[in-house]
Amino acid sequence: MTLLIVVMAAIAVAAGLWLTRPLWARATAATLRRKRANVIAYETRVAEIDADVAAGTLDAESAQQLRDEAGARLLDDAAAAAEAGESAPRRRGLALALVLLLGALAGLGYWLEGSWRTRALIELAQRDPQAAEQQMIDGMVGQLERRLKSAPDDAQGWAMLGRAYLVLQRYSDAAQAYSRANALSVAQPQAEWLIAAGAAQGMANPQRDLRPARPLFEQALTLDPGNVEALWYAGLAALQADDAAAAYAHWLKLRELSPPEDLAAILDQQLPALAAKTGQTLPPKPAAAPSGVQLTVHVRLADALRAQLKPGMTLMVFAKAENGPPMPLAVQRIASPQLPLSVTLDDSQAMMPAMKLSAFERWVVTARLTSGAGAQALSGDLEGSHPASRAEAGSPLELVIDRQVP
Structure with a gap:
């Protein structure tokens, strides 16, 4: 871990030095070249003035005034060159500050997203596995939510988010996420998503009313007639709607599929009453298939x-x-x-x-x-x-x- 930190720090510093290399350049050579150029220009100008005086085209008073103006410009240029030389340490200070800032940002990113977070999660899992699991789920849900903001047409992503919301018992959010997934997959509807959307709608309702979601369960059965969950929810929704015949038909078929024991116990209790209510004879219960384990x-x-x-x-x-x-x-x-x-x-x-x-x-x-x-x-x-x-x-x-x- 220590070696990794050292390597990451070295990489961050090297990157910072490379990116800020223009600010580290020394200004001495450029400053000297500018000074020499200014002196040559001054000497050339003075020679021109002296030539004009010798030729009689310029009087002595005007010549002196021109020499003074040239000298003043030379002094101004020298002062500007000195200021440029003095700014080099400030540029180097700015470069150093940028390198340190880059290293600090890299360290912060590593702290927030890297192995420190992973180590903290491992330590939490050792103390409280359920809290660690909850933290992981919350983190994955947050990442999925952010991804779907940039890719809102990802039907599979919305279904994954809906499944996560169901695990977190956020039933209203789960219903909305699955509804979005179903709306995006109209051309190729998925039975599991339709069932999950209907179940989430029912669980989000304080009365656990599944009647509004009944069309979703029926559509799922059209796609997958032997789906255990679809048969269960479709029968329950029909029972809530006082449609005993539909509830009996769905649950009788469900019983033939050897459902889990808790569902089988409910079917054994409800089917005789539904058969009597619809005037039908309940067939014998099929023998349970032998269990592998x-x-x-x-x-x-x-x-x-x-x-x-x-x-x-x-x-x-x-x-x-x-x-x-x-x-x-x-x-x-x-x-x-x-x-x-x-x-x-x-x-x-x-x-x-x-x-x-x-x-x-x-x-x-x-x-x-x-x-x-x-x-x-x-x-x-x-x-x-x-x-x-x-x-x-x-x-x-x-x-x-x-x-x-x-």
């Missing part, structure tokens, strides 16, 4: 945190790839749990076909007791984590909730 997690709460347990807390148990994308690969949500308990995570709980437990070799399993309804950790939540590998998939994993989110 299964993790059995035994969750308990550390004795030191029992006083922090609040009534009505929800237990979330989820697994993420140890070296992979930040989204969960499998999630279980249990309301008002009685700890200790055992939870099973498997491929049937994947939100996306390519993002499931069996696609990775190592995971980090986290159990969180939260008072919120979202996936983001809140201050005061209780959680614990444990790494796991494919070799441990056949044995129960002991996971202790042993820390409180600051």
Whole structure:
């Protein structure tokens, strides 16, 4: 690190010296040349005056007056040359000041954007990983916002910004960003962006009203009829609009796709009532596909945190790839749990076909007791984590909730 600082400083100084080299030039040679030229001009003028006097074309009084004027001009020129010579130190002082300013600006830029910021972020991550993650997200969101100001027609950029806003639970901003992305991709609409725009609109509404976003979900299903999220949101929007037939059709198809366990539990509760309301016979539930990987997690709460347990807390148990994308690969949500308990995570709980437990070799399993309804950790939540590998998939994993989110 010290060697890098020295090298960067040397480069900054060298660049400053090169850029200000005209200000370092010495004025001595130019000043002497000017003085000699002035003396020669004076002597030549005096010789001309003397020649005119000798030829009788100029009287002695006029000749003396002309000699005095030439002498006065010589003195004025000499004074100007002296001032030019005296200004050289000032120019060198200005050059030195510019070099120092350039070095200071380079150092400031390095401080603000370089390794000091990275080191500070690493130190923060060691103390508070969630705060470091939040700082990184905020920084990336700020960079993306600035980039989109100069490139407002970047549909992919607006979708990325909308996804970031959703992570930050800035739902109104997310809805606007996804709406911009969808407006820029009318020729080639993206089902995921349409779904995200509709979901963000609903979450931005205090009543979680999805009815205004219903056309977005239907358009997404036209593009991708088997999209799990689109079927879920389309059915929920239809249910809010008292369209039981549409809600039943969407959710019946969703059940056939083996959705995550929390959605499957809601479908098992709602579909019989919707079938009865629409006068239809609910077909038997399809057999669950065998899971490629299964993790059995035994969750308990550390004795030191029992006083922090609040009534009505929800237990979330989820697994993420140890070296992979930040989204969960499998999630279980249990309301008002009685700890200790055992939870099973498997491929049937994947939100996306390519993002499931069996696609990775190592995971980090986290159990969180939260008072919120979202996936983001809140201050005061209780959680614990444990790494796991494919070799441990056949044995129960002991996971202790042993820390409180600051």
